[in-house]
Amino acid sequence: xxxxxxxxxxxxxxxxxxxxxxxxxxxxxxxxxxxxxxxxxxxxxxxxxxxxxxxxxxxxxxxxxxxxxxxxxxxxxxxxxxxxxxxxxxxxxxxxxxxxxxxxxxxxxxxxxxxxxxxxxxxxxxxxxxxxxxxxxxxxxxxxxxxxxxxxxxxxxxxxxxxxxxxxxxxxxxxxxxxxxxxxxxxxxxxxxxxxxxxxxxxxxxxxxxxxxxxxxxxxxxxxxxxxxxxxxxxxxxxxxxxxxxxxxxxxxxxxxxxxxxxxxxxxxxxxxxxxxxxxxxxxxxxxxxxxxxxxxxxxxxxxxxxxxxxxxxxxxxxxxxxx
Numbered sequence: 001x002x003x004x005x006x007x008x009x010x011x012x013x014x015x016x017x018x019x020x021x022x023x024x025x026x027x028x029x030x031x032x033x034x035x036x037x038x039x040x041x042x043x044x045x046x047x048x049x050x051x052x053x054x055x056x057x058x059x060x061x062x063x064x065x066x067x068x069x070x071x072x073x074x075x076x077x078x079x080x081x082x083x084x085x086x087x088x089x090x091x092x093x094x095x096x097x098x099x100x101x102x103x104x105x106x107x108x109x110x111x112x113x114x115x116x117x118x119x120x121x122x123x124x125x126x127x128x129x130x131x132x133x134x135x136x137x138x139x140x141x142x143x144x145x146x147x148x149x150x151x152x153x154x155x156x157x158x159x160x161x162x163x164x165x166x167x168x169x170x171x172x173x174x175x176x177x178x179x180x181x182x183x184x185x186x187x188x189x190x191x192x193x194x195x196x197x198x199x200x201x202x203x204x205x206x207x208x209x210x211x212x213x214x215x216x217x218x219x220x221x222x223x224x225x226x227x228x229x230x231x232x233x234x235x236x237x238x239x240x241x242x243x244x245x246x247x248x249x250x251x252x253x254x255x256x257x258x259x260x261x262x263x264x265x266x267x268x269x270x271x272x273x274x275x276x277x278x279x280x281x282x283x284x285x286x287x288x289x290x291x292x293x294x295x296x297x298x299x300x301x302x303x304x305x306x307x308x309x310x311x312x313x314x315x316x317x318x319x320x321x322x323x324x
Contacts, residue, residue, distance in 0.1 A: 031064055035068050036048045036066070037074070047122060065092075077091055081258050086261070089258070112305060119255050119270045119296070122277075122291040125205075126225040127203070128203055130222065131218060132219065132220045157203040160323060167203050171247060187204045187208040195219070223237050225248060273295065
């Protein structure tokens with residue numbers, strides 16, 4: 001049987017097809033859902049929607065935010081973890097996933113081990129602030145001296161099992177002081193009572209404190225919890241500078257995917273998020289909310305989560321903090 005050039009060409013084409021297989025669609029080729037495990041309206045939700053809008057423009061497919069609140073974020077997070085590992089269901093995670101397993105032991109999954117970190121969106125330091133009229137102290141050392149002389153001093157934070165509550169308990173342990181904890185449901189509930197003088201001391205996210213600082217403000221922030229001074233308020237010392245180097249915690253939030261999502265998809269989303277964070281629109285929005293953009297690699301975000309999980313979980317266990 002004579003072999004023709006045409007038959008060789010056909011055979012060659014079939015061989016290439018067999019080797020390469022069908023063409024693989026580029027990611028994303030359909031809409032992507034970003035789950036926010038909290039009700040709409042909060043800072044995490046706001047930032048998720050801003051990131052989604054930026055990713056929609058950057059990646060050419062709709063990124064849609066879906067709110068799934070419940071059990072301190074566990075309901076929405078569990079749904080994402082159990083979804084397909086294809087990059088089409090993501091989640092905006094807050095810093096409290098670091099302690100979710102300890103606080104909700106019956107949730108049936110590991111919030112740290114069962115996710116694939118994608119990118120840290122932003123962070124705000126936690127500040128220790130006093131009502132300047134009710135508690136006229138200017139430094140952390142002065143506060144500690146005052147509390148030792150007045151052990152009935154009350155303080156509050158941003159709600160049960162929040163990073164702010166954990167930091168407050170951590171400081172109380174490190175400073176070896178006794179204070180009376182007053183529980184509120186969120187920073188939005190506690191700050192007004194601190195401004196009114198009903199509670200003299202609060203541990204809250206820096207964005208909640210900044211509007212009430214300054215010569216005309218009612219609050220004095222004694223220190224913040226970041227490893228370095230915040231560019232949002234560089235005049236504020238850190239707790240490390242104030243003699244408590246163990247207390248280094250930020251209230252961050254970022255994007256994650258289910259564990260097992262392909263690395264190339266995670267890298268693609270990470271690159272797009274970093275581009276979004278570098279845009280003027282996103283910088284302006286985060287500045288108005290007093291949030292510091294973070295970005296960086298997925299590996300950077302994984303290290304942050306691992307550090308906070310080890311540190312904060314130990315505090316939760318040692319101090320005995322429990323979710324309501």
